[in-house]
Amino acid sequence: xxxxxxxxxxxxxxxxxxxxxxxxxxxxxxxxxxxxxxxxxxxxxxxxxxxxxxxxxxxxxxxxxxxxxxxxxxxxxxxxxxxxxxxxxxxxxxxxxxxxxxxxxxxxxxxxxxxxxxxxxxxxxxxxxxxxxxxxxxxxxxxxxxxxxxxxxxxxxxxxxxxxxxxxxxxxxxxxxxxxxxxxxxxxxxxxxxxxxxxxxxxxxxxxxxxx
Amino acid sequence: xxxxxxxxxxxxxxxxxxxxxxxxxxxxxxxxxxxxxxxxxxxxxxxxxxxxxxxxxxxxxxxxxxxxxxxxxxxxxxxxxxxxxxxxxxxxxxxxxxxxxxxxxxxxxxxxx
Numbered sequence: 001x002x003x004x005x006x007x008x009x010x011x012x013x014x015x016x017x018x019x020x021x022x023x024x025x026x027x028x029x030x031x032x033x034x035x036x037x038x039x040x041x042x043x044x045x046x047x048x049x050x051x052x053x054x055x056x057x058x059x060x061x062x063x064x065x066x067x068x069x070x071x072x073x074x075x076x077x078x079x080x081x082x083x084x085x086x087x088x089x090x091x092x093x094x095x096x097x098x099x100x101x102x103x104x105x106x107x108x109x110x111x112x113x114x115x116x117x118x119x120x121x122x123x124x125x126x127x128x129x130x131x132x133x134x135x136x137x138x139x140x141x142x143x144x145x146x147x148x149x150x151x152x153x154x155x156x157x158x159x160x161x162x163x164x165x166x167x168x169x170x171x172x173x174x175x176x177x178x179x180x181x182x183x184x185x186x187x188x189x190x191x192x193x194x195x196x197x198x199x200x201x202x203x204x205x206x207x208x209x210x211x212x
Numbered sequence: 213x214x215x216x217x218x219x220x221x222x223x224x225x226x227x228x229x230x231x232x233x234x235x236x237x238x239x240x241x242x243x244x245x246x247x248x249x250x251x252x253x254x255x256x257x258x259x260x261x262x263x264x265x266x267x268x269x270x271x272x273x274x275x276x277x278x279x280x281x282x283x284x285x286x287x288x289x290x291x292x293x294x295x296x297x298x299x300x301x302x303x304x305x306x307x308x309x310x311x312x313x314x315x316x317x318x319x320x321x322x323x324x325x
Contacts, residue, residue, distance in 0.1 A: 022317065022318065023316055023317065024311075024312070024315070024316055024317055024318050024320075024321050025283075025318075027279070027280075027282075027283040027286050027287070028242045028318050028321070029308050029311050029312055029321065030286050030287070030290055030304075030308060031242050031245055031246050031249075031286045032242075032311045032318075032321055032322055032323055033304055033307035033308045033310075033311050034249065034286065034289065034290050034293065034304070035245060035249060035323070036307060036311075036323055037298070037299045037303055037304065037307055038249065038253070038293070038298065038299075041298060041299060043253070043256065043258070043298060044249070044252050044253070044256070048252055049245060049248050049249070049252065052248035052251055052252055053241075053244045053245065053247075053248050056244060056247060056248065057244075115225075117223070117224055117225030117226075118222055118223060118224075118225070118265075119222060119265060119268070120281070129239060129247070131236050132233075132235070132236040132237060133232050133233060133234055133236065135281055136232060136233055137224055137229050137276065138229040138230055138231065138232040138233065139232050140224045140225065141224045141225065141226065141227040141228065141229040142228075142229050142232070143225075144225045144226050145225075145226045145227070145228070150232065153231060153232055168225060171261045171262065171265065
């Protein structure tokens with residue numbers, strides 16, 4: 001949440017967070033200095049920085065889940081999503097920025113997994129910031145080498161007849177997985193379907209929830 | 213250096229590695245500010261995501277082991293901004309001294325930005 005701990009406001013009116021109370025590190029000192037120099041030079045304003053953080057905090061896997069649920073219920077939208085995921089996401093009002101977004105579809109015979117072996121590229125505009133494990137040496141190294149073993153660590157044990165496709169993202173080209181719609185969900189509407197779509201199901205390290 | 217000839221440290225795909233650590237953390241305010249500065253400075257044309265990555269990749273393998281993700285990012289953002297002429301190394305050093313004098317915690321030193 002962007003603004004919890006209202007009972008512990010700093011002198012500037014911003015909430016302290018628990019991790020603001022540790023000893024000041026060299027790199028935190030550099031962040032403060034860089035930010036203040038940019039403000040003093042008129043490059044950025046405090047309002048712009050706060051607005052950017054609020055926009056970042058507002059992004060969550062719920063955005064991606066809404067796109068997935070739309071694709072599950074609207075065949076024309078799904079076709080547009082698979083043709084151009086950036087344009088289809090913008091159609092739903094999500095800011096995708098300049099990046100190329102590609103949706104890859106899971107089926108009964110194909111399972112997709114996304115990774116960024118070189119750094120941490122991630123469909124952050126639809127899913128928020130990446131989880132820590134996505135940025136680790138272990139995930140980046142092994143996702144392209146032994147994806148089935150990686151998936152088992154996430155609790156996903158795929159039959160051998162399901163083909164696994166691993167997509168390596170770049171700064172300019174990001175992927176999102178369109179998971180397969182779970183069985184037994186014919187009676188659910190779009191909003192209820194979106195509740196089944198987890199973050200990991202859109203990375204490929206998980207599957208959607210089953211309906212209650 | 214990596215264990216595969218010709219690769220730089222960040223080019224990790226396909227190497228062997230241990231079990232994936234699943235623990236995560238909530239992003240701290242200072243980390244979100246680093247991210248915001250990257251996005252905003254990129255939008256203003258001061259540097260590009262390629263510039264960010266170039267400085268990260270030049271750090272060498274031990275940077276990945278010794279520093280956290282956003283520690284590497286602020287180092288790269290700072291290097292790119294100095295190269296772009298946004299401020300000088302001397303201005304940075306003076307400001308970092310000023311920040312240190314404000315207090316011992318991030319909450320005390322963060323300023324009102």
